[in-house]
Amino acid sequence: MPVKTVKGTRDIFYPDIEKWKFFEEKAREILKTYNFKEIITPIFEYTEVFARGIGEDTDIVHKEMYTFKDRKGRSITLRPENTASVVRAYLEHKMYAEGGIKRLFYIGPMFRYERPQKGRYRQFFQLGVEVFGSKNPFIDAETIELVINILEKVGLKGLSVNINSLGCEKCRPVYRENLQKFLKGIKEKLCEDCKRRIDTNPLRVLDCKVPSCKEALKDAPNIQQSLCEDCKEHQAKVFHYLETMGVKYEVEPNLVRGLDYYTRTVFEVVSDNLGSQNAILGGGRYDNLVKEFGGPDTPAFGWALGIDRLVLLLEDKNFDFANKTIYIVPAGNSIDYCFQTAKILRENGLASEVMADSKSLKKALNSVNKQRGRFVLIAGESEREKGIVIFKDMENKTQREIKLENIAKELKDEIDK
Numbered sequence: 274m275p276v277k278t279v280k281g282t283r284d285i286f287y288p289d290i291e292k293w294k295f296f297e298e299k300a301r302e303i304l305k306t307y308n309f310k311e312i313i314t315p316i317f318e319y320t321e322v323f324a325r326g327i328g329e330d331t332d333i334v335h336k337e338m339y340t341f342k343d344r345k346g347r348s349i350t351l352r353p354e355n356t357a358s359v360v361r362a363y364l365e366h367k368m369y370a371e372g373g374i375k376r377l378f379y380i381g382p383m384f385r386y387e388r389p390q391k392g393r394y395r396q397f398f399q400l401g402v403e404v405f406g407s408k409n410p411f412i413d414a415e416t417i418e419l420v421i422n423i424l425e426k427v428g429l430k431g432l433s434v435n436i437n438s439l440g441c442e443k444c445r446p447v448y449r450e451n452l453q454k455f456l457k458g459i460k461e462k463l464c465e466d467c468k469r470r471i472d473t474n475p476l477r478v479l480d481c482k483v484p485s486c487k488e489a490l491k492d493a494p495n496i497q498q499s500l501c502e503d504c505k506e507h508q509a510k511v512f513h514y515l516e517t518m519g520v521k522y523e524v525e526p527n528l529v530r531g532l533d534y535y536t537r538t539v540f541e542v543v544s545d546n547l548g549s550q551n552a553i554l555g556g557g558r559y560d561n562l563v564k565e566f567g568g569p570d571t572p573a574f575g576w577a578l579g580i581d582r583l584v585l586l587l588e589d590k591n592f593d594f595a596n597k598t599i600y601i602v603p604a605g606n607s608i609d610y611c612f613q614t615a616k617i618l619r620e621n622g623l624a625s626e627v628m629a630d631s632k633s634l635k636k637a638l639n640s641v642n643k644q645r646g647r648f649v650l651i652a653g654e655s656e657r658e659k660g661i662v663i664f665k666d667m668e669n670k671t672q673r674e675i676k677l678e679n680i681a682k683e684l685k686d687e688i689d690k
């Protein structure tokens with residue numbers, strides 16, 4: 274095998290890593306203000322956790338999991354998502370016993386054997402939240418508002434919230450049957466996957482991306498019109514709260530999501546700027562999953578956001594710090610003086626680099642240019658004698674002397690200009 278990354282995986286480094294950390298820090302700050310606590314679960318679990326949690330008939334469980342036997346022959350799976358793991362942890366540690374509403378968040382890698390393309394990888398990262406213990410539609414709205422708040426604070430625009438309800442155990446079976454009847458009538462027009470889904474997972478047919486399926490589904494029954502009174506009331510309240518919170522949304526009756534655990538509210542946030550992999554995040558309510566795992570009846574709501582996709586949307590120009598770094602060039606035997614200068618800058622929170630290997634001023638300036646740097650200090654032997662450095666702004670092509678004791682203040686002013 275060649276020595277390179279496995280198909281569908283990537284190395285992440287500067288400047289993307291700066292965007293990544295910026296996003297994570299902002300998100301953590303905001304999550305704290307909504308009283309969310311972090312949870313770290315293992316990257317692999319017994320396969321059963323996902324097979325039961327996500328649903329045997331979903332694409333994820335059916336064909337996208339990295340599953341292997343460990344040395345004792347137990348079936349292990351790299352997590353394709355984290356909701357099932359968090360539910361497992363919630364039960365294993367009896368978090369429900371504390372009472373009240375439990376708000377958890379996680380950040381980490383997930384693994385799905387999908388066809389790689391821009392924004393779709395086999396190892397990708399999610400930031401996700403799970404809220405346990407409330408049926409209240411306010412929780413749906415507030416948890417959606419939370420992520421919109423995060424996205425706005427990191428400066429994203431051109432986003433839409435699509436929302437739908439998948440009903441409950443009362444109204445969904447009726448809809449499912451109607452839909453199945455309709456699909457059987459148009460079976461010949463559907464792709465092979467959808468033909469199979471008619472029996473196994475008919476709702477999934479609704480969000481098939483194949484154009485001929487889309488066309489054939491134009492007159493499919495609308496789930497919005499099949500909701501029972503309780504589900505309708507729940508949804509109306511979610512909409513009311515979203516409106517009072519200033520969150521804009523579109524009702525999208527064909528939004529069904531790829532995991533089986535949802536009940537009532539489901540939603541996705543999509544971006545105009547991502548091409549075909551346009552969902553930055555998705556989630557919804559899953560009131561039965563904790564019970565299905567053998568726990569007490571505990572309603573829940575959550576979402577997960579694809580960090581890889583989000584990073585694609587953050588603009589490069591805000592994350593290239595080369596133009597804020599101060600490059601310090603020695604002249605003669607003055608590396609110690611350069612270090613003394615760098616130390617003052619670093620103590621004041623400014624980034625600097627001593628160009629210890631520079632052979633000449635010209636070569637040093639060339640190298641700074643190549644790295645897209647802007648600020649240079651020349652700290653040579655003669656500057657040391659005078660207790661100064663020479664400051665060069667490569668962009669404005671200006672140069673002046675600065676007293677060593679003033680460098681921190683003057684360079685801060687230059688960077689902030």
Ligand code: HAM
Pocket residue numbers: 353354355356385387392393394395396397398399401402403531532552553554555556557574575576577578579580581582
């Ligand atoms: P999901 O829609 O499968 O939901 O994934 C959530 C987000 O993860 C997607 O919107 C996308 O941004 C990102 N994502 C998914 N697959 C890939 C991939 N192959 N490459 C890059 N990014 C990807 C869930 O995972 C649910 N656990 C969400 C949830 C939490 N529902 C309730 N609580």
